[in-house]
Amino acid sequence: MNKFLNFFTNTVSASLLITFSAPAFAEDGPGVTKDNVLICSYQPMTGKVSSYFRMGKGADAWFQHVNENGGINGRKIEFKMVDDKYEPARTKTAVKRFVERDDCFAIVAPLGSAPTSAVIDYIVSKNVPLIGAGTGAEKNLTIDSKWVFPLYPSYHTEGQQLVQFTKEVFKANKVAVLYQNDPSGKTHMAGIESVLEEQGIEIVAHEGYEPKEVDVSSQVIAMKASGADAVICSCAPEPAAKFYTERAKLGWDVPVVNVFFGKSPKVAELAGNDAVNGVYFSTIFRDFDSPAPQIQKAKQILTKYYPEEQPDAIHLWGFAGSQVFTEALRRMGDGPITRDLLVKTMEGIDDWKDSVVPNITIGEGTAKDHFIIKDMSFVRFNDGKFDDFTPPWMK
Amino acid sequence: MLGQQILSGLATGSLYALTAIAVVVVFRNTRTINLAQGDFAMVGAFLGIIFLKEWGMNYFAMLALVVLCCMALGGFVERVVMRPVAESDWLTLFTTTIGVYYILHGMAGWIWGRDTKAFPVSFEATPVEVFGALISKGHLYNMAIALLIGGVLWTFFTKTKQGIAMRAVTDDPETAYLMGIPVKFIVTLTWVMAGAIAGFIGVLMAPIIYVSPEMMDEILIKGYVAAVFGGLYSFRGAVIGALMIGVAENLAGGYLGSHYKTSVAFVMIVVLLAFRPQGLVGIQERREI
Numbered sequence: 257m258n259k260f261l262n263f264f265t266n267t268v269s270a271s272l273l274i275t276f277s278a279p280a281f282a283e284d285g286p287g288v289t290k291d292n293v294l295i296c297s298y299q300p301m302t303g304k305v306s307s308y309f310r311m312g313k314g315a316d317a318w319f320q321h322v323n324e325n326g327g328i329n330g331r332k333i334e335f336k337m338v339d340d341k342y343e344p345a346r347t348k349t350a351v352k353r354f355v356e357r358d359d360c361f362a363i364v365a366p367l368g369s370a371p372t373s374a375v376i377d378y379i380v381s382k383n384v385p386l387i388g389a390g391t392g393a394e395k396n397l398t399i400d401s402k403w404v405f406p407l408y409p410s411y412h413t414e415g416q417q418l419v420q421f422t423k424e425v426f427k428a429n430k431v432a433v434l435y436q437n438d439p440s441g442k443t444h445m446a447g448i449e450s451v452l453e454e455q456g457i458e459i460v461a462h463e464g465y466e467p468k469e470v471d472v473s474s475q476v477i478a479m480k481a482s483g484a485d486a487v488i489c490s491c492a493p494e495p496a497a498k499f500y501t502e503r504a505k506l507g508w509d510v511p512v513v514n515v516f517f518g519k520s521p522k523v524a525e526l527a528g529n530d531a532v533n534g535v536y537f538s539t540i541f542r543d544f545d546s547p548a549p550q551i552q553k554a555k556q557i558l559t560k561y562y563p564e565e566q567p568d569a570i571h572l573w574g575f576a577g578s579q580v581f582t583e584a585l586r587r588m589g590d591g592p593i594t595r596d597l598l599v600k601t602m603e604g605i606d607d608w609k610d611s612v613v614p615n616i617t618i619g620e621g622t623a624k625d626h627f628i629i630k631d632m633s634f635v636r637f638n639d640g641k642f643d644d645f646t647p648p649w650m651k
Numbered sequence: 652m653l654g655q656q657i658l659s660g661l662a663t664g665s666l667y668a669l670t671a672i673a674v675v676v677v678f679r680n681t682r683t684i685n686l687a688q689g690d691f692a693m694v695g696a697f698l699g700i701i702f703l704k705e706w707g708m709n710y711f712a713m714l715a716l717v718v719l720c721c722m723a724l725g726g727f728v729e730r731v732v733m734r735p736v737a738e739s740d741w742l743t744l745f746t747t748t749i750g751v752y753y754i755l756h757g758m759a760g761w762i763w764g765r766d767t768k769a770f771p772v773s774f775e776a777t778p779v780e781v782f783g784a785l786i787s788k789g790h791l792y793n794m795a796i797a798l799l800i801g802g803v804l805w806t807f808f809t810k811t812k813q814g815i816a817m818r819a820v821t822d823d824p825e826t827a828y829l830m831g832i833p834v835k836f837i838v839t840l841t842w843v844m845a846g847a848i849a850g851f852i853g854v855l856m857a858p859i860i861y862v863s864p865e866m867m868d869e870i871l872i873k874g875y876v877a878a879v880f881g882g883l884y885s886f887r888g889a890v891i892g893a894l895m896i897g898v899a900e901n902l903a904g905g906y907l908g909s910h911y912k913t914s915v916a917f918v919m920i921v922v923l924l925a926f927r928p929q930g931l932v933g934i935q936e937r938r939e940i
Contacts, residue, residue: 304865306765437910464909470666470860470869473659474904474912481655494767494861501859505778505787525769526861564764 287361296360301339314574315365317561344374365577369393369440388577393439404623415447432484437464444490476502497526504531579611654784662790664897670874671889673848680841687751689867695853718850725846759864770857882930
């Protein structure tokens with residue numbers, strides 16, 4: 257009798273356990289329960305490029321806001337961020353755990369070209385959606401997979417536009433380039449080199465730097481000695497600040513356009529306004545000072561959950577990827593939540609204007625058809641502010 | 652361009668030199684390779700921000716207080732962490748300093764955040780012309796202070812009773828103890844001195860390399876390489892090694908290509924140790940027990 261009782265109790269307990277821990281629908285995807293959707297992200301929370309962790313904070317602020325307002329169709333978003341220090345070896349370990357141990361439904365708003373390049377093949381091989389990764393490296397944007405939704409235009413495209421910018425705005429013929437010695441910088445270089453002949457521009461110096469490099473003085477000296485009449489700086493905020501300080505030290509008054517991932521108030525905070533005044537930056541977002549209600553709402557949300565943060569463009573990268581993800585989830589309604597369905601729903605987003613990106617239309621197909629943001633624009637730094645600047649070909 | 656590359660290399664080398672000097676101070680008196688040396692400076696830099704921004708202190712008062720705090724930190728680490736393992740072999744001592752490194756890294760990140768911060772005193776970037784090449788005033792100050800600290804330490808260790816006592820402890824701690832030299836006090840004093848140098852390093856470097864828990868990682872490695880280059884016992888060797896690495900890096904970056912810049916220090920040390928294992932200024936100044 258006791259044996260029977262034990263068997264009965266165990267069976268009932270096991271059944272209850274299975275019932276309550278099971279997904280809401282038998283066909284729901286990994287990481288989805290009736291109360292939660294688990295999504296994951298790798299971020300440089302510490303390390304030399306930790307200023308980019310703003311992206312993770314932007315995404316996290318949005319998810320906290322969504323959860324506080326009831327979640328999406330009754331489900332809360334569980335957003336798991338892991339620190340990879342922008343070191344691809346750590347990213348590999350983190351992503352393997354996301355997929356094989358944690359059962360993450362999707363990877364949303366992760367950061368970095370080198371980290372993403374190291375894991376993207378694995379992610380798509382496991383059929384995990386990768387949405388809004390902060391990377392412009394060509395490989396990550398053109399991979400032949402339906403699971404990848406790139407955030408912004410490729411660094412290749414940006415490099416081409418920067419050459420056009422130096423030609424039309426600076427009237428330059430000889431250009432020097434400072435670039436980060438990783439996939440992001442190399443993709444910029446490839447884009448730059450692809451249009452030199454067409455634009456009639458000569459590269460007289462191309463200097464790389466390592467993300468951990470203490471100073472960039474030798475590079476700046478070589479660039480100055482090259483006789484360049486304009487500079488393209490494919491630099492992250494901290495190295496960009498070092499470049500502008502060194503340029504000021506040498507009294508080198510050369511016009512500069514900086515890639516968009518260096519557009520941060522951090523640059524002027526570190527180098528001082530005087531060293532950065534007059535520098536042009538490419539950008540993909542409206543500034544946080546923009547009166548657009550979507551931007552003001554993002555600012556309000558960020559300030560609420562991260563009051564110590566000074567809002568800047570990198571926070572918006574996180575908002576963009578996370579907002580388009582929650583929109584897709586919302587459109588999926590109360591039905592099953594699967595990865596395939598997520599991709600189909602994302603591909604159905606057309607002329608959507610409720611996020612920090614002015615207009616999102618996502619096509620059907622593979623990564624190259626899935627861009628969340630398609631257009632770049634420019635700003636000019638002036639005493640602590642980024643003023644809008646429209647180059648001639650955009651007027 | 653050659654003159655400019657050399658001068659800028661000397662400026663960068665002076666950053667490595669201060670750290671190399673501190674590495675030598677601790678090693679020659681305690682036979683410990685102190686991996687936490689950079690983090691003493693990092694803590695000093697964060698404290699400098701607080702003293703300037705929140706306490707409204709002037710620059711020199713802040714510098715003095717930072718140096719005092721770093722001295723206290725050095726003394727504390729010796730008394731609480733290093734002394735219990737003082738009799739252990741070099742590997743244990745080395746590993747213990749790795750532990751201190753991670754503890755200070757973690758605590759700094761926890762208390763002050765991981766984000767890179769600007770130091771409130773802006774780096775004096777005004778260019779000064781030296782032999783036709785340009786260098787900023789800030790770098791000139793750093794080079795002068797590196798030379799000054801190196802000179803003061805050299806004088807201390809060669810001309811004063813206390814310095815000579817410290818060298819005796821280095822050579823033969825047991826005999827020094829039997830001769831009445833307070834060995835434990837000397838060891839504590841060594842770590843306090845390392846803290847004092849770190850205080851200067853933190854305040855001087857913060858405007859150039861910015862402030863974050865990882866700010867000193869790269870400089871510590873180069874400073875350590877410079878110290879080994881100079882033979883690990885010699886201040887003169889450490890300073891010469893640091894300046895040579897700074898210049899070699901810049902010349903490699905400027906003429907061979909920027910990709911060679913970061914590896915040149917390690918190529919130099921491998922080549923040097925292959926031909927002269929005792930370092931640049933090594934063997935005559937040390938005596939193995």
